[in-house]
Amino acid sequence: MQMVPMEMIRHLARVASDHYPIVFSFDEVPQFQHKLFRFEDTWKSYPATWSIVTKAWEKNDFGDASDILNRKIHRTMKALYYWNKNECKSLCLLKDELKEDIFKLQLEEDLEGGLCYEKMNLLRSKVHELNVTLSRLFTWWYQRAKASWNEEGDTNSKFFHDYAFTRRNGKLIRQIKDEINNMEEDLD
Template structure:
């Protein structure tokens, strides 16, 4: 999220400008104001904005048709809500394209019907705001929502352990499953250092290995150490992403059942710790060593690592006949064939004319001496 400058405006996260573009409207003091961030892989054209909305056209990829995104923050005062209603009606008349409106909306039912915007439904908790008070003072309401002119997107309410508002996840495209990867390289994980038993595992492993006398034994010892750490990590940490999903579901279950505040707080703390593990995991994979571990910008690290992997991924290869291949097996076979041919000697070429132009520097006597068997004296001189 952005920071506040002394003049009240919003700043982009430190370092994130390499991966995020941004636009914002000034706040009033330390409250209010809107900020819109988008990934560099998207093309976003901000059309209009004020202190209550940002209207933009979004293109996911080159050649794809754009869709419209309007982020709104509804008027809190009842007597001023007609201003936002009129604004949405005007925006509705400006373009005929897929349209998504997302943000805080109160008493918008009539204007949504006029604009042809429907609630596409959602997954998750039935509210997006919780004031975290106990008893009869607790307020849970669906303040924030997403509406669209067609059911072309999916909406999910994500529990947020450190906010009174739930995050709204908007899924606009069907994500393709990543291709099956080969054997993964084992590596040391920084997040292991969050557990004090790591040092015990390392000490016990080196003690069991005993003294290592040469580099071969050291290399084997390091392999054994990494295998022991991986086994320990699977039992101690498991799959971080899966554990986050389980913990989020557990927190959502506690919140939906109005569980005891102590249980909710424990689930919150557990989710926060797992999110910190995820941050360190992505930080390590992002090759960004100029940000400290405590900067807590997980999305930046994740996007940087994923975008680098996406740019390096080969999606299509064209063979000698001009036929494009997209499936993993065909591209792997083409790559293997190409490099095999590249590094194989061409039998149709004769090197003799070129070799004849080079003056010989090794005589027959020298060649006999070089090809002779090693003598005992030569071996002794080399060893002792």
């Protein structure tokens, strides 16, 4: 599934013909007009999220109830968006950094025959932070897959990641209808 490139299809204007040309582009990243905002389930595990939401929600507003609700939601989404952009690290990068730090501390422990009290506490905190990061990564992938079979033990496998990847790129054209309403299914 990962070997199929992302494709994009555009209908061009007809110029000197009675046919509308279609352009198939492969490996082209589509340019979207508006960035879609989605609440990330992983944000619930950050203590800062709760304070951001509380702060944005407690501001006094005026007007009817629906206007107040819309402004509070918009203000909360905007605050969460900028917090995520400025404060949150990529979970995969954070996981790799933590693994590297843990490896260095464990190597130092092996070479020196032990660690001092401060470094042992640092190692414990890094291991705890790695476990939290792995849990957040699981939540992140789970939100993208939106699959109920995940609860039944097929977690974090290659199949699970392929499913999430395919779901993201799954808008394929399987058939085209021509001008006389004939369905063309073999697009190869």
